[in-house]
Amino acid sequence: MSKKDHFSPKPGTTIDLSDCDPDFHETYDKDAARAEVDRLQVQMQEWQERLYAEGKQSLLIVFQAMDTGGKDGVIKKVFSGMNPAGVYVAAFKAPTPTELAHDFLWRVHPQTPGKGYIGIFNRSHYEDVLIARVNQLVPEKVWRARYEHINAFERLIADNGTRILKFYLHISKDEQKQRLQARLDKADKNWKFSIGDLPVRERWNDYMAAYEDALSRCNTDYAPWFIVPANHKWYRDLFVTRVILNTLADMNPQYPPPEAGLDSVVIPD
Amino acid sequence: MSKKDHFSPKPGTTIDLSDCDPDFHETYDKDAARAEVDRLQVQMQEWQERLYAEGKQSLLIVFQAMDTGGKDGVIKKVFSGMNPAGVYVAAFKAPTPTELAHDFLWRVHPQTPGKGYIGIFNRSHYEDVLIARVNQLVPEKVWRARYEHINAFERLIADNGTRILKFYLHISKDEQKQRLQARLDKADKNWKFSIGDLPVRERWNDYMAAYEDALSRCNTDYAPWFIVPANHKWYRDLFVTRVILNTLADMNPQYPPPEAGLDSVVIPD
Numbered sequence: 001m002s003k004k005d006h007f008s009p010k011p012g013t014t015i016d017l018s019d020c021d022p023d024f025h026e027t028y029d030k031d032a033a034r035a036e037v038d039r040l041q042v043q044m045q046e047w048q049e050r051l052y053a054e055g056k057q058s059l060l061i062v063f064q065a066m067d068t069g070g071k072d073g074v075i076k077k078v079f080s081g082m083n084p085a086g087v088y089v090a091a092f093k094a095p096t097p098t099e100l101a102h103d104f105l106w107r108v109h110p111q112t113p114g115k116g117y118i119g120i121f122n123r124s125h126y127e128d129v130l131i132a133r134v135n136q137l138v139p140e141k142v143w144r145a146r147y148e149h150i151n152a153f154e155r156l157i158a159d160n161g162t163r164i165l166k167f168y169l170h171i172s173k174d175e176q177k178q179r180l181q182a183r184l185d186k187a188d189k190n191w192k193f194s195i196g197d198l199p200v201r202e203r204w205n206d207y208m209a210a211y212e213d214a215l216s217r218c219n220t221d222y223a224p225w226f227i228v229p230a231n232h233k234w235y236r237d238l239f240v241t242r243v244i245l246n247t248l249a250d251m252n253p254q255y256p257p258p259e260a261g262l263d264s265v266v267i268p269d
Numbered sequence: 270m271s272k273k274d275h276f277s278p279k280p281g282t283t284i285d286l287s288d289c290d291p292d293f294h295e296t297y298d299k300d301a302a303r304a305e306v307d308r309l310q311v312q313m314q315e316w317q318e319r320l321y322a323e324g325k326q327s328l329l330i331v332f333q334a335m336d337t338g339g340k341d342g343v344i345k346k347v348f349s350g351m352n353p354a355g356v357y358v359a360a361f362k363a364p365t366p367t368e369l370a371h372d373f374l375w376r377v378h379p380q381t382p383g384k385g386y387i388g389i390f391n392r393s394h395y396e397d398v399l400i401a402r403v404n405q406l407v408p409e410k411v412w413r414a415r416y417e418h419i420n421a422f423e424r425l426i427a428d429n430g431t432r433i434l435k436f437y438l439h440i441s442k443d444e445q446k447q448r449l450q451a452r453l454d455k456a457d458k459n460w461k462f463s464i465g466d467l468p469v470r471e472r473w474n475d476y477m478a479a480y481e482d483a484l485s486r487c488n489t490d491y492a493p494w495f496i497v498p499a500n501h502k503w504y505r506d507l508f509v510t511r512v513i514l515n516t517l518a519d520m521n522p523q524y525p526p527p528e529a530g531l532d533s534v535v536i537p538d
Contacts, residue, residue, distance in 0.1 A: 184531060
């Protein structure tokens with residue numbers, strides 16, 4: 001299997017995260033990667049303007065990761081600079097009582113992007129086959145049925161003109177330790193540290209198994225998963241930027257044609 | 270009356286838009302204004318990060334203008350660069366049948382910013398005392414009552430921790446003509462031209478009267494209006510950036526304190 005297959009696995013293959021090196025960074029170093037991201041972002045922003053102007057297609061981008069995996073960081077880095085008129089972030093936290101009184105996709109569906117928009121999910125419906133599974137928040141029968149529910153839901157919105165990209169930001173357990181320690185040590189970062197996150201770290205292997213199942217079972221041609229080598233933040237940002245740019249170019253949105261009859265228009269004083 | 274009073278009128282005063290010079294630009298030229306915006310945006314982005322991290326206050330920013338007044342342009346210029354995790358744009362177009370089946374604030378209320386967020390309104394509930402009045406979409410008795418409804422609604426969200434800034438982007442009728450002509454003439458802009466916009470231009474004076482009433486009656490200390498000289502896009506952007514930056518600095522959001530008990534935390538391998 002080539003490196004590409006590890007990070008952009010073919011639908012139907014069983015994903016083994018231990019095959020995926022979270023330190024991978026091609027031949028880039030930090031400066032080269034940052035420069036390349038800056039260069040690609042100019043193109044990405046132009047495509048986003050076109051997508052919005054065209055108003056016919058949507059792009060949904062899902063980010064999942066363990067704590068400190070870089071969801072907030074990649075969103076800030078990759079999407080700052082885009083026109084907020086056409087880009088929004090939906091963050092999914094622990095469900096409220098009202099949300100829990102409905103099916104698990106009920107709160108997600110209203111957040112999917114309308115035509116012309118890029119919608120970014122910071123966590124998503126995948127939490128319902130991750131933490132819900134590891135912490136046994138619902139019976140196994142319930143979470144096992146959800147993979148198919150997710151595939152059907154993603155097909156629904158894909159069939160309606162939405163491209164879907166799903167990124168799992170893959171860090172090593174040791175990298176997480178270093179990042180948690182940094183949060184603890186740095187005065188301007190320690191407000192981000194929650195003691196409540198530590199029990200999640202203790203279930204690392206259970207989470208990896210849950211991720212492998214979610215990624216293997218819900219990796220479709222209409223809603224592919226990408227496993228992003230994320231120990232190096234600069235390579236993570238480059239990887240994600242590249243996939244989004246290539247997708248936008250493939251969607252190839254166009255500025256709309258002018259209204260008929262403009263030739264004879266005279267603007268009155 | 271000083272220039273400042275024209276563009277930032279005191280609550281309770283009657284606003285006469287013919288007093289407000291849409292060409293005003295202090296002593297700035299384009300380059301100086303653009304450089305100043307770039308400088309101020311760095312500070313504004315830092316405040317926005319703090320606002321989001323603090324999670325205790327909200328900022329609602331309303332943009333209103335005649336066609337080509339620059340709502341889309343100012344949003345792109347001033348807010349690109351902010352982290353989209355904490356900033357969003359709500360655009361209010363012609364109401365749907367479902368929206369019309371409710372009171373005029375029903376569709377607006379859910380779009381107000383939660384704690385930590387900056388919410389930007391591209392058009393707003395003010396359309397319901399502007400186009401609704403000029404085009405007689407509702408009886409006079411109905412739109413006349415709305416000024417008080419708006420003031421009460423804005424007080425509600427202000428009392429809940431939301432700062433409100435309302436910008437009327439003020440262009441001259443002649444500047445609008447030039448901008449419409451430019452849309453017509455430039456191949457990459459003519460998709461923005463709508464023949465349906467021309468009747469609105471013909472009602473220019475009626476709209477100015479409607480704006481003067483709305484701005485005069487709904488200019489409160491908790492939700493002030495600013496009349497932005499907007500014939501020069503670069504001065505418009507500077508004016509808006511400055512007001513927002515000063516407001517954020519006055520709100521003075523702070524990073525939260527760390528959780529208690531961090532001193533004794535040891536991160537397990």
